[in-house]
Amino acid sequence: MEREFYLGAITEDTMTRRNYSLLGPDGARAVETGLAAAEWYHTEVPRKVMKDLMKRSDAPAIRDTIILYGCMILFAGLGIALWPSWWSAPFWLAYGVLYGSAMDSRWHECGHGTAFKTPWMNTVVYEIASLMMMRNSATWRWSHARHHTDTYIVGRDPEIAVMRPPVLFKLIGNFFGIFDAWAALSRMAYNAFLGVHPEEKTFVPQSEWPKVVKVARIYVLIYAATITLAIWMHSILPLMVIGLPRLYGAWHHVMTGLLQHGGLADNVTDHRLNSRTVYMNPISRFIYWNMNYHVEHHMFPMVPYHALPRLHETIRHDLPAPNRSIGAGFAEMWPALIRQLRYEDFFIKRELPATAKPYREEFHAEAPVGGTVAA
């Protein structure tokens, strides 16, 4: 499969410096130029087909949720029973990945309201997953709405996982949740004691600010109670169940999350340019709830996770070829991230099939082609 590598600026002197602050000049420029809240490219799908794909159902998510929480209770129970023996380690590792990674996808899909047909089921799973992921359930609903409005628009999207130039030690550290969890705890404390952060005020409506503070205070109470219990028991066991799995189980959601947009274009209005679909094994797809079909999800966020494979088959003629595996995705992305250390305008542009409509790349008109390689 062909992968073109684009270099927007040739020398470091002329290279663009991105400012990712939501209060900074890049965001203001995106609003001025119409890049923010723009109309994005969509593949044409007949209305009847799309209605069928968008159809909601409780059954798949109830099945998956029973399996997920059932496994978590089982693994945590075995971990506790075998504690403090090293024989408990495999069960903690399994529990951790369901807590620190599967909860990321549950937070995501239930936040969209597409996982279950019944609204309260989405709400319950969303709130539990938000607590486990240390994401304020009030703030992050709005943050993710902005991510879908302005996907990888610099200065507008609050959920850009890989900024340019990439900070590799942070990316690697986040496989163990180190920087993410610290940032989440800091923001939790800020929200609980000082209120809504100025950056959050750019995407959370004022009517929701009291809720942000209330949720943060509830989280602080829960985590403080867990720490108190650990101190009282003279054991980290309570934290192995609540809190620490956000660190030792984060690796899978970081591994899959980096692939969503890493190394691809920013400041464009075509998800085929800035998002990546990767074929994955069934276990990863269960943990990730099919978000490996990421171009499809961004183009049509109304389609529930269980219908994404069908959506992929429906529109794949208009999309770049997916990466064949997680390993293939990293083999494509990682060298691009390394190049971005020196040239932050560098990005991967995937070739479209002959059946696809051309890319919308009006915002990339000035970028000269750097080279073409086979991946």
Added chain:
Amino acid sequence: MTQWIDACATDEIDEEDLIRFDHGAQTFAIYHSPEGDFYATAGLCSHENVHLCDGLVMGHLIECPKHNGQFDYRTGEAKRAPVCVNLRTFPVKVEGGRVFIEVA
């Protein structure tokens, strides 16, 4: 001054679905409820300028295709974040198999 505008034939909209209707500079969404009634609202989501016609009708709710915000299309009431502002609604009548909406 208001006027009744001929928007579409009743059989142009499936039950539990909607279509887009443009008139002058305005855009509308016209709905066919599961009970067989017709309703009309502003065509763009009140959260961001996204056409609701690509969204999903579930019972009496319309879900925006971009951010999954929901409105009750009978009243325009915002029902699910990220929508906070109600949708404007318009009177509808059906005559001779045609759907008319009253616009200013």
